[in-house]
Amino acid sequence: MTRRTIRIAMNGVTGRMGYRQHLVRSILALREQGGLDLGDGEVLWPEPVLVGRREHALRALAQRHGLTEWSTDLDAVLADERTEVYFDAQVTAARPDALKRAVAAGKHVYTEKPTASGTAGALELARLARDAGVKHGVVQDKLFLPGLLKLKRLIDGGFFGRILSVRGEFGYWVFEGDWQEAQRPSWNYRAEDGGGIAVDMFPHWEYVLHELFGPVTSVTAQVATHLPERWDEHGKPYAATADDAAYGIFTLAGPDGPVTAQINSSWTVRVHRDELVEFQVDGTHGSAVAGLRGCRAQHRSATPKPVWNPDLPATGSFRDQWQEIPDNADFDNGFKAQWELFLRHVVRDEPYRWDLLAGARGVQLAELGLRSSAEGRRLDVPELSL
Ligand SMILES: NC(=O)c1ccc[n+]([C@@H]2O[C@H](COP(=O)([O-])OP(=O)(O)OC[C@H]3O[C@@H](n4cnc5c(N)ncnc54)[C@H](O)[C@@H]3O)[C@@H](O)[C@H]2O)c1
Numbered sequence: 539m540t541r542r543t544i545r546i547a548m549n550g551v552t553g554r555m556g557y558r559q560h561l562v563r564s565i566l567a568l569r570e571q572g573g574l575d576l577g578d579g580e581v582l583w584p585e586p587v588l589v590g591r592r593e594h595a596l597r598a599l600a601q602r603h604g605l606t607e608w609s610t611d612l613d614a615v616l617a618d619e620r621t622e623v624y625f626d627a628q629v630t631a632a633r634p635d636a637l638k639r640a641v642a643a644g645k646h647v648y649t650e651k652p653t654a655s656g657t658a659g660a661l662e663l664a665r666l667a668r669d670a671g672v673k674h675g676v677v678q679d680k681l682f683l684p685g686l687l688k689l690k691r692l693i694d695g696g697f698f699g700r701i702l703s704v705r706g707e708f709g710y711w712v713f714e715g716d717w718q719e720a721q722r723p724s725w726n727y728r729a730e731d732g733g734g735i736a737v738d739m740f741p742h743w744e745y746v747l748h749e750l751f752g753p754v755t756s757v758t759a760q761v762a763t764h765l766p767e768r769w770d771e772h773g774k775p776y777a778a779t780a781d782d783a784a785y786g787i788f789t790l791a792g793p794d795g796p797v798t799a800q801i802n803s804s805w806t807v808r809v810h811r812d813e814l815v816e817f818q819v820d821g822t823h824g825s826a827v828a829g830l831r832g833c834r835a836q837h838r839s840a841t842p843k844p845v846w847n848p849d850l851p852a853t854g855s856f857r858d859q860w861q862e863i864p865d866n867a868d869f870d871n872g873f874k875a876q877w878e879l880f881l882r883h884v885v886r887d888e889p890y891r892w893d894l895l896a897g898a899r900g901v902q903l904a905e906l907g908l909r910s911s912a913e914g915r916r917l918d919v920p921e922l923s924l
Contacts, residue, residue, distance in 0.1 A: 541581050546623040547615045549589040556627030564874040587615055616643035629725055630732035634659050641666045646673040646884050651741040653897040657905050660898035665924050667894050675880040676897030678745045682872030688833035688863045698821025700794045706801035708815040711808050715769030724770040727778040734780035736761050736907045739803040741900025747799055752792040758916040759786040759907035764806040782806050834860035
């Protein structure tokens with residue numbers, strides 16, 4: 539077995555996503571398992587270079603995990619010809635500029651979503667990467683969730699018949715920050731810093747809906763800023779200028795005709811569900827409810843026949859009438875699973891469709907959702923091309 543090292547500049551690893559999911563659960567997890575076995579006698583060994591703005595934070599992080607390389611000088615890391623991949627998990631507003639610099643330096647790029655703050659910027663990035671001939675990928679982690687993988691299995695197995703509709707419920711209460719600390723960074727609640735739940739979640743819904751049911755062809759959305767004031771990391775009050783809830787209706791071009799999808803996204807909702815996100819899919823032959831990990835289904839032959847009568851109490855638990863879908867597989871962390879596919883794409887040229895153009899579709903859906911809300915009308919979602 540030979541070992542090939544791949545040097546990855548990782549920017550934004552002091553943040554929530556960059557640290558936990560990308561550094562610890564993906565890259566360091568790959569090292570703990572001995573590297574990525576490419577299956578042909580070679581093992582890929584990821585060598586992260588931690589990049590960021592605060593030297594002391596990077597040094598502490600590197601020391602905690604036994605890493606030797608960190609830098610506050612992105613351009614120097616990009617100028618180093620040993621660096622092959624640039625990864626970005628910075629705040630959204632800082633991303634496009636850094637990605638452009640990496641592409642200009644000839645690096646392959648892998649990035650968190652959203653890729654830019656608007657469709658034009660997201661498409662520009664995709665064109666720049668194409669013209670530079672570098673490989674590019676965008677995180678679409680929800681596709682690798684066990685619950686959604688089981689839902690996909692039901693779809694591929696023909697369980698639903700003709701799919702009619704999808705209803706998604708995402709969210710939880712994000713504390714205001716005064717009497718209890720907020721559990722998400724404050725920039726998420728300031729539009730001027732790239733915040734807002736539509737910008738954050740619609741890119742996810744775009745690829746989930748697209749990959750499972752069909753491309754999104756129209757959007758109707760209503761967004762709201764339910765809590766106009768919050769308290770930041772230093773306990774200081776600030777004006778929450780970004781939307782903290784987005785109520786969306788999407789038309790999808792399914793293989794058997796249009797599908798209606800409705801998704802509520804909210805940071806101002808208290809959870810009365812089994813998981814933080816759940817999708818119910820109803821089809822002519824069966825229905826399913828999928829969450830992050832679980833998935834339950836009900837076939838038409840096992841569907842009860844409730845009769846509406848408010849004078850009588852419900853006789854049984856509707857939830858108990860669903861069947862749990864078995865795992866039938868070991869599910870790895872979704873971020874790590876996607877990293878592995880991207881790295882194989884880089885070093886073995888294996889196909890990879892979650893690229894910057896796919897990322898631009900997510901940005902477009904967020905942009906059109908916000909416009910739909912502002913203008914109070916349904917908008918078509920045009921197909922993007924480079
Ligand atoms: N895939 C997902 O499920 C998912 C979930 C949450 C967030 N995200 C995305 O990941 C990115 C990071 O989100 P997060 O929640 O980790 O944020 P965070 O605030 O915890 O981390 C932000 C990172 O960016 C760095 N940074 C660079 N320039 C900055 C600036 N000018 N101001 C503040 N920080 C700056 C910070 O040092 C930090 O390392 C966002 O683009 C977000 O949309 C993705």
